[in-house]
Amino acid sequence: MQFAANITTTNISIKKLSPNATIPTYGSEFAAGADLYSAEEADITINPGETCFIHTGIAMEIPVGLVGLIYARSGMACKKGLAPANKVGVIDSDYRGEIMVALHNHSNNAVTVEKGDRVAQIVMTPYVTGSFTEVDEISDTVRGEGGFGSTGTK
Template sequence: MKPVVIRVKRLEGASAVPFPAYASEGASGMDVRAALREPVTLAPGQFKRIPTGLSVAVPPGFEVQIRARSGLALRHGIGMVNAPGTIDADYRGEIGIILINWGEQSFRVEPGDRIAQMVLARVYRAEWIESVSLDETPRGSGGFGHTGIE
């Protein structure tokens, strides 16, 4: 598989933060780390923007999706408020991760901690065509639990 080149810029004060990296050969997401000068504590129910110290130039036709790390979610109840987050191809600001503590204990984010995953995804542009009717399907307009609880 040919890699997609993404230019990345380290921001001032983030020279020690590693670039996002795949943790295994088959990983879909790259771990991204906290660019903190000192630890940050999230109380239960609290959310904060955690800086990564990085900005990127995503090529046109792609986006970078930011997703929670499953280990943090399972062990500590740490997630993301806007999961998945989207880094658009034309955004050049710092990538920030909005972490939330859904757990019952305070959680401390240390400088350099792996706090989220970044997944590169292809993007397609839609063209809307107004129509007076749509094709019928077995599901029809059923939604929000229409298939029952089980």
């Protein structure tokens, strides 16, 4: 069975803030995340349990209605133990500063991020904002107040 690709492309204006900056790239035709690259002047070694802020050397003009979500690159996270310290970074459409990636070393070994390495990926996605209203009661559901693990079986 073949599926027709229904991909929406939106222009994202990028400003290079460093001569070492690399414009984000997609690794394959249907990749959701675009790779972000280290624009550091030199290699950076991240010790076990340490977090380092990695400069990408770029700023973006994300259109209103979209958010840039920064995720780990699976290879870097699984093979080297490096992943964003905040798990998912949020780049709002009104932010115009440099995109930084806070990489945390979850491994037991020092890991070196080389100048130009792919350090994370950014996914552009639409979002909905909520209008919050305080009430005295909220509706009940079958799940109710069941929290962590409450819907699993054994």
